[in-house]
Amino acid sequence: LFKLGENSITLKSLLVLGILFILVIVLEKVVRERVVMRVFEKTELPEALEYGIARILGYIFTVIGFYMAFQFVGIDLSSLAFIAGAVGVGIGFGLQNIINNFVSGIIIFAEQPIAIGDRIEVGGVAGRVKKISLRSTTVVTNDNITMIVPNGDFISQTVTNWSHGDPKVRIRIPIGVAYGTDTALVERLLLEVAAENKKTLKDPEPSVFFTTFGESSLDFELAVWTSEMAQSPRRFISNINFAIDQKFREHDIEIPFPQRDLHVRSGGIEIKKAADSEESAAV
Structure with a gap:
């Protein structure tokens, strides 16, 4: 078909090269899944590290296999070194993000x-x-x-x-009540809500903080420890909120909403002055 340096490329050689590429890819997958991963099963390495090492070994196997495939069909890659270098510089600028992600993947596997x-x-x-x-x-x-x-x-x-190291974390749930509410009762009810939830840890104990005097409410914060942030965090917080609302309704504790007072001031004086000016103009 054509010549590449001193090598003649024929249709047969391209077909053989394609078959060898497919064979290398299949062998890489078989070796990685049937050999490398089985060896790792006998070690105590973390699963993520085992997977990362297996992938890196697979890439190395693929590169070596492709190189040997080129050599087998008689294509000397040394004759393409200059062209590959020039093309590599251009591709390098266009593949910065891909290279960045690739290096980041290695760092993730290592750290x-x-x-x-x-x-x-x-x-x-x-x-x-x-x-x-x-x-x-x-x-x-x-x-x-x-x-x-x-x-x-x-x-x-x-x-x-949320799963790194100790999965136990403290969740802070803010809640506001109307002015005039018994603060000691609010504290007791919030602690009851925490104690009645099965997903809340008993040690460390839950806490209630009176955070501030808000514009429309007395602001509290329920702090509870749980391991659910690694499983179903939104469900856990939702259940706590449902329980707080029910407990406050049972004890007639109001959860206020922002309010504004509007004062309308009389404009009689200004209107009178305007009327006097109109009479003067008419005279």
Whole structure:
């Protein structure tokens, strides 16, 4: 078909090269899943680290396999070194984000700020980590929506990992009551709500804080410890709010809303002056 340097490229050689590429890809997957992962099953390495090492070894295997395929069909890659260098510089500028995500993926595998199964929040995306690859991370939200997050976001942005280390966290729930309400009763009822919730930890104990005198309410804060932030955080907070509302209704405690007083002042004096000026003009 054509010549590449001193090598003659034929249709047969291209077909053989394509078959070898497919064979390398299939072998890489088989070796990674049937050999490497089985070896890791006998170790105590974290699952995310095992997966990362397996992926990196797979990429190395693929690159070596492609190189050997070129050599097998008689294509000398050394003759393409100059062209590959020039093309590489141009592609490098266009692939900065991809390279950044690739390097970030290596950093994630090395430092393990996140792992498969962790509940995380980054860049407005919240959910559970399903898969970590070298370029991106798959996150599944509570609505079962799969989000593909570039790995660079986990390095350049602030990441909240509810599952990292100790999953026990303290949740602060603000609540306001009307002026004149018995503050001691409010404190007692809020502590009862925390004690009656099965997902609330008993140690450390829940606390109630009288935070401030608001414009329209006395502002309190219920602080409870729980491990549910790694499982179903919105459901936990919702159940606490439902229980607070029911408890306050049972004891006739009002939850106020912002109010404004409007005072209308008489404009009789101004109208009289205007009338006097009209009479003077008529004379």
